[in-house]
Amino acid sequence: DMGGHDTYMHKEISEQPDAVDRVLRGRIDDRFSTVHLGGLNLDAREARGIRRVKILGCGTSYHAGLIGAGLIESLARIPADSEPASEFRYRNPVVDPDTLYIAVSQSGETYDVLAAVQELKRKGARVLGVVNVVGSAIARETDGGVYVHAGPEVCVVSTKCFTNTVVAFALLALHLGRIRDLSVADGKRIIEGLRKLPAQISEILETEDEIKKLAAEYAEAKSMMFIGRVRGYPVALEASLKLKEISYIHAEAYPASELKHGPLALIEPALPTVAIVPNDELLEKNRAALEEIKARSGKILAVAHQEQEKADHTILVPKNEDELDPILMGIPLQLLAYHTALALGRDIDKPRNLAKSVTVE
Numbered sequence: 001d002m003g004g005h006d007t008y009m010h011k012e013i014s015e016q017p018d019a020v021d022r023v024l025r026g027r028i029d030d031r032f033s034t035v036h037l038g039g040l041n042l043d044a045r046e047a048r049g050i051r052r053v054k055i056l057g058c059g060t061s062y063h064a065g066l067i068g069a070g071l072i073e074s075l076a077r078i079p080a081d082s083e084p085a086s087e088f089r090y091r092n093p094v095v096d097p098d099t100l101y102i103a104v105s106q107s108g109e110t111y112d113v114l115a116a117v118q119e120l121k122r123k124g125a126r127v128l129g130v131v132n133v134v135g136s137a138i139a140r141e142t143d144g145g146v147y148v149h150a151g152p153e154v155c156v157v158s159t160k161c162f163t164n165t166v167v168a169f170a171l172l173a174l175h176l177g178r179i180r181d182l183s184v185a186d187g188k189r190i191i192e193g194l195r196k197l198p199a200q201i202s203e204i205l206e207t208e209d210e211i212k213k214l215a216a217e218y219a220e221a222k223s224m225m226f227i228g229r230v231r232g233y234p235v236a237l238e239a240s241l242k243l244k245e246i247s248y249i250h251a252e253a254y255p256a257s258e259l260k261h262g263p264l265a266l267i268e269p270a271l272p273t274v275a276i277v278p279n280d281e282l283l284e285k286n287r288a289a290l291e292e293i294k295a296r297s298g299k300i301l302a303v304a305h306q307e308q309e310k311a312d313h314t315i316l317v318p319k320n321e322d323e324l325d326p327i328l329m330g331i332p333l334q335l336l337a338y339h340t341a342l343a344l345g346r347d348i349d350k351p352r353n354l355a356k357s358v359t360v361e
């Protein structure tokens with residue numbers, strides 16, 4: 001049942017305010033400015049002993065893990081990174097007892113992720129799951145974790161589950177942070193930011209008509225570049241993947257800082273760039289990247305908190321806490337991919353060559 005929407009993807013994009021509300025519900029503890037995660041199965045002493053966090057997932061879940069790693073580093077001050085589970089399992093990784101491993105999966109059935117979890121467990125590692133489907137193979141195989149509560153996702157490409165997974169990581173990062181060195185004041189600041197998300201997502205969804213007009217313009221492109229810096233880079237990766245998957249337009253994502261090390265050679269009027277430009281400590285650096293692109297007559301679509309002078313178009317999103325901005329900046333780009341694919345007449349819910357859950361190697 002699409003509930004009045006033309007596609008599941010559109011329905012699932014629209015459900016995000018409620019979905020985010022659901023992942024937060026019952027978990028926030030205002031008394032100590034922290035969160036309770038019932039199924040985590042990691043006590044405070046164990047949480048203090050973690051030296052590193054390694055997040056493993058595939059596709060969109062890997063991208064959610066990249067944002068999650070950034071949240072864990074900044075809120076809990078634990079070195080963290082995310083890697084495609086498939087790469088991890090084929091490189092005979094060093095398994096370290098002081099590392100917390102986290103498997104991320106919407107379906108909970110992705111074979112490469114499951115195989116990585118099994119290999120880690122065989123070697124004695126502690127593995128948690130950040131999973132959407134309750135009771136799925138990865139949920140059962142992990143030692144504990146955080147359910148994402150996005151609800152069923154039918155469209156082959158992931159949208160609401162991506163957003164909810166990142167919010168679940170924000171909760172986990174806040175939880176680990178408050179056990180370690182995150183202050184009560186910072187805990188409170190993040191909690192207030194989290195509570196603002198559902199209304200801010202609704203605000204972004206209301207700009208759909210505007211994004212649809214932009215999509216009609218960008219649908220003519222043969223290829224697109226997506227750039228972001230630090231927190232913005234995983235947003236660029238995910239937006240680029242979404243566009244590729246459903247519109248079949250070639251797209252690449254680069255850290256904004258890497259442009260000058262190669263891809264700047266591609267910039268010309270026929271290759272538009274989508275730039276993630278939050279109002280944070282990196283704003284001036286990001287603006288410099290826009291200038292480099294403009295100097296090569298590249299067309300720019302910025303996703304930003306204020307109008308960007310060098311951009312041809314700016315999609316404005318509401319500001320949250322710097323750490324939580326990536327959650328909001330991804331949402332207009334889901335709509336951009338959606339309307340681009342729609343303008344090109346693509347089969348949005350079932351893109352060619354793709355399956356919802358990849359249970360083969």
Ligand code: F6R
Pocket residue numbers: 058059060061062104105106107108109110113156157158159242245356357358
């Ligand atoms: C992208 C997409 C895929 C999945 C990937 C992992 O829109 O849907 O990239 O994210 O196949 O799937 P899960 O999260 O079910 O493990």
